[in-house]
Amino acid sequence: MALRASGHGFKTFIIQFMKGNAYYGELFALQRMYPQIQIAQYGRNCPHDPLIRQGEMKCLGCMKCFVQKGKAEEQDLLIAQKALAKAKEVLQSEEFDLVILDELSNAIYFELITVEESLQLLDLKPDHVEIVITGRNAPPEIVERAHLVTETKEVKHPYQIGLASRRGIEY
Numbered sequence: 339m340a341l342r343a344s345g346h347g348f349k350t351f352i353i354q355f356m357k358g359n360a361y362y363g364e365l366f367a368l369q370r371m372y373p374q375i376q377i378a379q380y381g382r383n384c385p386h387d388p389l390i391r392q393g394e395m396k397c398l399g400c401m402k403c404f405v406q407k408g409k410a411e412e413q414d415l416l417i418a419q420k421a422l423a424k425a426k427e428v429l430q431s432e433e434f435d436l437v438i439l440d441e442l443s444n445a446i447y448f449e450l451i452t453v454e455e456s457l458q459l460l461d462l463k464p465d466h467v468e469i470v471i472t473g474r475n476a477p478p479e480i481v482e483r484a485h486l487v488t489e490t491k492e493v494k495h496p497y498q499i500g501l502a503s504r505r506g507i508e509y
Contacts, residue, residue, distance in 0.1 A: 339470055340368065340375050340438060348435035350375045351428045355421050355445040355473075358383035358403055362509050376434075380421035381405075382414070390505070397503045405448050418450035422459065429462040429469075436468045443473030443480065453477050 340350045352368075358381040368375050384403040389395035405414050428437055439459075445451050460483055463469055471480060481487050496504075503509055 343436045350436040351434045352377045352438040354379045355441040357381040432464045438470045441473040442471045443476040447475035
């Protein structure tokens with residue numbers, strides 16, 4: 339959606355909840371080729387990021403960069419609040435046409451931020467701005483507020499048979 343918006347000259351800001359210094363190929367491409375798309379990541383950092391980013395190591399599945407439900411640490415809550423503050427700043431600036439709140443639904447599900455905080459954030463939306471919220475487990479209050487809701491469902495994935503994430507495919 340950010341790429342589509344960019345093609346029409348829209349400015350986009352992507353705020354990623356629960357994603358630290360990740361090595362996602364799509365982010366590298368966006369940052370290199372589309373200066374009108376800005377990205378801010380808020381989450382735990384992968385301790386192996388530099389080597390994975392360079393292609394010298396694969397993700398080990400150590401889960402050090404993930405939050406487990408019911409086991410959020412103080413740093414996770416602090417980082418989520420920083421993401422929320424950034425989202426408020428971006429919306430109030432009225433500088434962007436599209437604001438993508440990546441994994442906001444999961445941040446709510448993992449109890450890093452509340453539904454109420456999220457609804458207050460949505461109340462800040464200027465008329466000309468489109469907001470996209472991604473992530474599983476969208477709470478009914480968020481779904482109720484949305485104009486469009488889609489769901490992507492995993493049917494089969496290589497990790498189910500023990501295959502690790504692959505550079506250029508899953509990240």
